Amino acid sequence: MLKKLSALLLILSIGIVSAFAADSALYVKEKTHNFGTIREADGPVRCEFILQNNGDKPLVIVSAKAQCGCTTPSIPKQPIRPGETAALTVTYDPAGRPGEFEKTIRVRTNRKGDNALLKIKGTVLPKSTPKKK
Template identity: 40%
Template sequence: MKQLIVLSALVVLLASCGSNDKKVAAPDATTNGTAAVDAENLTTVQWLDSSQNFGKVVDGEKVIITFHFKNTGTKPLIISNVQASCGCTVPAKPEEPIAPGAEGKITAEFNSEGRVGKAIKNLTVQANTKEGIATLFFEGEVLPKK
């Protein structure tokens, strides 16, 4: 009985390996475990400000940081995911593809509550570019409440 189950699983596995016209690359370290897009749909992006300094804020203030970019490629730019380095930062990405030649932005709201001192944070951006991942940085100083 056990051999029959193994044989059945093998048949199903082999049948699922048939011809597939989709050109989707296997996940790898470049895409951080997510499915990659095919090479025909890759584009390029220019980060107009990939590092920001928000200056000084008082403990408890919220700061909005905006990162601007331009799609310098020939295919629509799709920002598939933006992840903050900690829970004190909430990122927002464009939901629609960015046309070739067009500009877009990613914002991050940093909550300084309980984070007195120098703050250095980053956002990891996944997109349909050759690099697959870009890292954006921001920093500033959180002053104690008076």
């Protein structure tokens, strides 16, 4: 009797996990954007990460948090329908940050465990300093 109950619980558990896995599924083809070399004097730069819903239910981007204030993510306002894509825009402000940089953005969705870690990187050339007389 105990073996039958255990087998039944295992089958039910697999079914429940499969049902949740079939919900929305966040897919990001390119998780890293390399700005290359940028000039501090040119001001903020932007890039887009394309988010795709490979699930069968709407996917909501709940939040996107950058590791510091120099990086600002902007999430899609509408749910992403199954099979569709949306852009998450990231702005990086190089002011006062010459040299190499690598920043992360944590993306949370309405589906528990279906999150993403995105990265931007590059090198900032400093503003020219005036020559002293």
